[in-house]
Amino acid sequence: LCGDMCHVFSIIVLLLRLRVARNAQGISLRTHELFLLVFLTRYTDLFTTFYSLYNSVMKVLYIASTSSIVYAIRLQEPICSTYDRAQDTFRHWAFAVAPCAVLALLTHLISGGSLFSFVDIQEMLWTFSIYLESIAILPQLIVLQRFREVENLTGNYIFFMGSYRALYIVNWIFRAYYEPGYRHHYVVYFCGVLQTLLYADFFYYYLMSKRRGGKFSLPT
């Protein structure tokens, strides 16, 4: 629950950041397009499996809020005209989506899956989303490096986004010990750790700047 709330909080902070400041400076559209793709490919089970009301509501909430973030940065005046396309340069289709798709296909085939049923395709899309989420923040980290001086709200949003997956690691350890019949999913574990590590450097400078109480900027 803490992990999910960090995730929700990071989305709220980002929406506030866009709506209140009415600009998208220092924000990577590409990262949010990747997250939208992550949610759309992971939550196809909205139509096939019901876990709980909480689970379904959150899934719909993530898809809706991320869509609205992408919409605002792409199309909504005056926000979209402040989006700095020239700084958001990570080639996310070639270096994130394509490799994750190949990796998901390989994982699926190696673990004995086929490609001939809806459930198989769904399973592969789910694996793809796990891989893609782990690196979806990369375009945003690149933009951050370019701007160096990080606005408070932008910094907070990335901090909560990183904390969310870190707390999931705690959750997996807890479930592995205390939940009878919990199956290990090593792809999920590996990607969760990778995802958290990608934030490690950012966490360090973020916490240092909070302790000093000053402005937050990244080193060159």
Place this chain on the structure above:
Amino acid sequence: GKDQDAKDEL
């Protein structure tokens, strides 16, 4: 308990 994995997570 029933067999479960991370698919019931977000």
